[in-house]
Amino acid sequence: MSTLATQAPPRTLLERSIDMLACSYCGADLDFQGESALRCRGCARSFNIDNGIPQLFAPNDPEAQKGDVTDIVKSFYEENPFPNYDDIDSEQTLLEKARRGMFARLLDEQIPQGAAVLEVGCGTGQLTNFLGMHYNRRVFGSDMCLHSLRLANGFRSRCRIKNAGFVQMNLFRPAFKHEAFDLVVSNGVLHHTADPYGAFKSISRLVKPNGIIIIGLYNKIGRLTTDFRRFLFRATKDKLAFLDAHMRNKNYNADRKRAWFYDQYKHPHESKHTYSELLDWYESNGFEYLSSIPKIDPGPFTDEEKLFEPHDKGTKFTRWMTEVEMLLSGGADGALYIMIGRKKKT
Numbered sequence: 001m002s003t004l005a006t007q008a009p010p011r012t013l014l015e016r017s018i019d020m021l022a023c024s025y026c027g028a029d030l031d032f033q034g035e036s037a038l039r040c041r042g043c044a045r046s047f048n049i050d051n052g053i054p055q056l057f058a059p060n061d062p063e064a065q066k067g068d069v070t071d072i073v074k075s076f077y078e079e080n081p082f083p084n085y086d087d088i089d090s091e092q093t094l095l096e097k098a099r100r101g102m103f104a105r106l107l108d109e110q111i112p113q114g115a116a117v118l119e120v121g122c123g124t125g126q127l128t129n130f131l132g133m134h135y136n137r138r139v140f141g142s143d144m145c146l147h148s149l150r151l152a153n154g155f156r157s158r159c160r161i162k163n164a165g166f167v168q169m170n171l172f173r174p175a176f177k178h179e180a181f182d183l184v185v186s187n188g189v190l191h192h193t194a195d196p197y198g199a200f201k202s203i204s205r206l207v208k209p210n211g212i213i214i215i216g217l218y219n220k221i222g223r224l225t226t227d228f229r230r231f232l233f234r235a236t237k238d239k240l241a242f243l244d245a246h247m248r249n250k251n252y253n254a255d256r257k258r259a260w261f262y263d264q265y266k267h268p269h270e271s272k273h274t275y276s277e278l279l280d281w282y283e284s285n286g287f288e289y290l291s292s293i294p295k296i297d298p299g300p301f302t303d304e305e306k307l308f309e310p311h312d313k314g315t316k317f318t319r320w321m322t323e324v325e326m327l328l329s330g331g332a333d334g335a336l337y338i339m340i341g342r343k344k345k346t
């Protein structure tokens, strides 16, 4: 019988899931090279592991004309990790906050048992850490910003969250195998790239047939309120920053307020997209529309909402009306909307 002293320590998520990873340069399998590096079986490149975070970032193809947006946005987030943590954040407060936000709670309740989940552009990792608290799930958070990932992984390790792990990668050069995940979620990310549709196609390849994709984007109409505030803030040298409700939030510390303000009003690159545009991306790439937040079909969004069941995708007009409603209700939370789809079996 084994004693405590002779038992092997529990394996990390990375060790348990090494077969899901792939070289971000050539796509071949990766092996551990000691404890602090990974090595590619194909091109023999070595990748450092920084305190448990494999550094698998590969830059965009230098031939790509607009490639430098990735570098500019990367530098921006290295200085302003988003959304950052509050001073008092702990496993308990993260659980409470995530459960208060209906989307994260419904997601946590409705992800099938045993699922492999990837968050693309996880920032400081709140969603990944929250979903990784479930005992029967593997959740990877990926981002190109190492500063954000260190904050995310620091929280994970302090709270001993066993089923979450973090990887540094460029979403245009994924470090995971095609069709490795039951669920890929990317919230507030693709609109900060030079080619949001190319970014969508890149990460949609990581979803298994019958698996789920969740994309959150700035809405073209709903975000007009933010555009107006940005203009106002610029004209008044940020003296009217208090007009944004997040800047008056007493529960935010200075780091979180700064992260929000810079993300919304000082970002070097963003684009905005309509529901119909994103729906077209889904349908052109073999995804069936399931649901969205805010909803397109009539009726309130309740805590009974079935995220992964097919809902009516509406018409161009009803989708446009949903966007106008976002604007009229003040474009809350930067007018981000979320669309959920299922990859059809081929």
Ligand SMILES: C[S@@+](CC[C@H](N)C(=O)[O-])C[C@H]1O[C@@H](n2cnc3c(N)ncnc32)[C@H](O)[C@@H]1O
Pocket (backbone or CB within 6 Å): 070, 073, 074, 077, 082, 083, 120, 121, 122, 123, 124, 142, 143, 144, 145, 148, 169, 170, 171, 172, 186, 187, 188, 189, 192, 193, 263
């Ligand atoms: C607004 S933050 C969103 C963070 C998180 N998803 C959330 O909802 O709080 C956008 C994140 O996307 C990441 N990102 C942008 N372009 C990326 C790329 N090409 N590859 C990987 N991550 C990228 C940024 O580093 C940043 O952390």
